[in-house]
Amino acid sequence: MTRDEPGGRGPLGAGTLEMLILKSLSAAPMHGYGIAQHIERLSKDVLSVEQGSLYPALERLQVKGWVTSKWGPTPTGRQARYYTITAAGRKQLGERKAEYERVALAVARVMRRA
């Protein structure tokens, strides 16, 4: 489910997406659209969140117990499902983050040398 859209936004891997979702939720509980918006905004529209992967990823995170959800009103008064990160999810986020930083650093080193 990848598409080229103007702006050169690329797809995200499943593991990366999960990490980004957890990171987004660590700030505050959000609904699905909010998460997608949050990631796109913070990445200055470089990262695109495909809905086709977002909702399965959220489902996966719930099954793993890293995220829970609850219905609540949006600021405009609609009902939306708000996702909250759990303690296990925070722990997982820490691990993912450490791993990501290690890899990113290594990649950066290689790229600088070459």
Added chain:
Amino acid sequence: MSRLDGLRYRIAAMLHRSRYAREREREMQLHLQLDAAQREHAARGALSPRDAWSAARRRFGNVTYLSEETRRMSALGWLDSLERDVRFAARSMRRAPGFTIVIALSLALGIGINASIYSLIDAVLARPLPVHDPERLVIVGDPSDVDSRGHGTPNGELFSYPLYVDVRDNARAFDGLAAVGDPGRVDARLVETSSDMEHPRGRLVSGNYFALLGVGAAAGRTFDASADEAGASPQATISYAYWVRRFARDPSIVGRSVLIDGVRVTITGVAAPGFTGDVVGESTDIWLPVGLGDRLHPNSPVLRDRRLMWLLLFGRAKPGLTIEQVRAQTTPVIRSAILAAATSDQLADIKDRGLTFKFAPGARGLSSLRDTFRTPLITLMLGVSLLLCIVLVNVANVLLARGLARRREISLRLAVGANHARVVRQLLTESMVLAVVSGGVAVLVAWWGSRVLLRMASEGDTVSLSVGPNLHVIAFTLAVSIVSALVFGLAPALRASRIDLASALRSTGRSVTHGARFGTWLITGQVALSLLLLVGASILTHSLKKTESLPLGFDRAHLIVADLDIATPGYASERLAAAVHTLHDRVSRIPGVAQVSYSQNGIFTGTEWHTDVRVAGQVVRSSRDTVSAADAVGAEYAHTIGAHLLAGRDLEAQDEGVAPHTAIVNASFARFYFHGASPIGQMAQFDDSSALRIVGEIADVHGQSLDTAGAPGDARRIYVPYLRTSGTTKFGQPNELRLLVRTSGDPAPLLKDVRRAITEADPAIAIDDLEPVSRLVRYSIRDERLVAQLATGLGILALMLAAIGLFGVMSYSVGRRTSEIGVRTALGARRADIARMVLRDGLRPVMAGVVLGLPLSIAAMRLLEHHLNDISSDPASVAIAVAVLLAAAAAAVLVPARRATRIDPIGALREE
């Protein structure tokens, strides 16, 4: 913690499936709305709400795929989708009822027949006795010697009572050793006021039997070791089935006193339900303590006589001992017990022959059936397994054809985002549902089939086995069904899921294929097989009919044989003569009875005598030259049974009541001994030097068997008077009386009159059996009929399966050739041409099968000719079998052929 949250979510999602699905839907709708609003806002009026919505929609992606994917991620998703798959399967089966019924029926038959044979195997060969820890039971003696008796030198196969006691008291390998033996017929008077004797199936067992087997009581108690003691009051325990059958669960049976073989016996109670004794296939009704043996049989001291061997032993091995260890420890004990009590001539005998001891695992009890039926049952099982394989390939073929018809449906589902694994699973689920439904029907088929088989196998001789669906059989059926579903479902499912989307949606395939080559060969093989079976069956049936109507030399349509027990009242000499005369007079007076006589062996009773006879001047070359069959018969015997008198006279009243001095012989006897000269007035010499004067000659009577080619001497027969004051040593006092009653009309309605007359004439005489001879004749060819019926059944089944298989293959090939047929039609082929083409293609493998099957059938016919009396190679049977086959094949091809002629050329071509 996290796992707990996850699990909670899974369970909640599972339990509230529809709510969760709705919420997911709502969530995605919200997403779309928010996205559209956002786009509209960002475009500052350049985007209409409608365009913004469709942009959001485009961005969102494939909704079906998404919900499917999300569902797959979720919670016990597989179970959820399994349920939906099953529902879907049921729906698509309802849409094609004919197809479903054909498949389910052939599967149900295939699986059911396997299950019914299996249930027989389970009952006869596999199931352990319902007793405590059956694996520790060891049978000492020859387990196939059920119901036998031996007399003479101890041989280690059967035991006398004193020997049993010696072994029981000295063998150290057992925690207990029980003895079981056949009491012969039990004469029971169960109700004080009735004079009717009943004959429950009895078993003499040592008092420790129930305790040793660990069989408790359903009511009252089972008798214990004290029942064998010399002063013990006589007691008996009855089986649960007998309690239900005979006493309708009357609880007052406990403590009731009944007369068994003239001894007053108290019933201690009812054994646990399900326990039918130690002999598989012969349910015991009543158990009597072996210690009662002498009182039940006052004439033969069964408890003291070391020469009388009639017991088999059941031991409970000490824990941890193997049967080999039991054998090693027990053999010397038995040997020394035998040697210690042996007389000098027995010692010589033992030295001569040696002593062999048999030990067998006791878990499955004793059975005379087991040896008889093991090979046939296993052969049958292999045969029906093969049949099931054919069924499976046929069903796979039909499913392939159906997969073709559903290509568009499946491609559509693939196109809208279902993944391949999902489609395979869906199709496999359909197969599973089919198999489970068929499995259910198969259990019914098995229940019915095993009963029918059992009834056929035990006609006229009750084999009581509990067959039918127990847990074993149901588990077996289920396992076979599921494996079958995998076998027949996998190939069509995989093939269907590998559909090339683009081309499948566009057309139904354009290539001219002669696919399913394997299927075609299979049809050929099936046709050959069913032809073989059908020809075999029709020959067997035909020959059976011929055999049944063979002239037997007596009037089989109007004869009743009553098998009477004169030994129990102890009748002999004058008392016997008086009793026989009373019976004769009383039965003769029944309206509809034409004539009455009697004999020792009767007609078609399975009892036969042979004796040594010589005549003056005979040259004896071998011992076979002096053998003749013999019977002791009453006055007017030949006339009563309707035998043809060739010369001289019948036996008459004047021949009876004195030392025997007259006899009649049959034509074979006369021919063999007198070489064509008249036997009348000649003397027949017996080896104890008594001689009888031959007064009559009758035509040969096949009195015991339809098999005319018997042992030498079987055809020659001499008849001596039944009633005589002193026996020669050759002919002692008769111990059986078979009353022969010729009726003027159908004998069946007179049976109860004859029974009443016998009881009224002498209440002391028990009736063992009372049947028209025609029925006895039928019983005598039970096995042959069983084989013929099985062959017919299997032949019809094989034919049906071949037709189903042909239907599947032809539907498949017509489906694949749709566009080719369209082209042909467009080019001017007429419907008749198309129909002819399909029929020709369909019937080609059938003809090949016939061509292949005919020489096989002819070979089989030749083979059968060696085993059957009088089968002329029977072209009519073959012709009928071929005709039936071709008709079935044509019917199977007709539906696809009609479909082919209705293919619309424009439609077929447009799909290209």
